Amino acid sequence: MKTFDELFAELAERARTRPAGSGTVAALDAGVHAQGKKVLEEAGEVWIAAEHESDDRLAEEISQLLYRVQVLMLGRGVTTEDVYRYL
């Protein structure tokens, strides 16, 4: 179990250390265009799950959307503080 902030810190560390085999490193290397497409794809899956799937499947899709948003944030150099000041 981890929080949004804990995952963001983990992904930032991946970006910094670039361990072999990291899907996050590959997603960051793919660039902002590809990262944005993944956000849109996962958002669509969240919508479908919300209408047609179980609470557990919906929660899983939401977790994947949060991950994809965090990859995009790192890809653009946007921090959690940058986002939280608008909440």
Ligand SMILES: N=c1c2ncn([C@@H]3O[C@H](COP(=O)(O)OP(=O)(O)OP(=O)(O)O)[C@@H](O)[C@H]3O)c2ncn1[C@@H]1O[C@H](COP(=O)(O)O)[C@@H](O)[C@H]1O
């Ligand atoms: N939380 C996630 C996470 N959520 C989603 N995903 C990725 O997103 C995929 C699911 O998205 P898709 O529906 O697009 O599935 P897919 O089309 O089969 O995926 P791809 O072939 O496009 O990678 C998963 O298979 C993972 O590759 C995640 N990948 C990593 N994490 C966490 O991020 C951290 C760092 O991971 P690594 O960089 O892989 O070490 C670890 O704590 C992981 O648990």
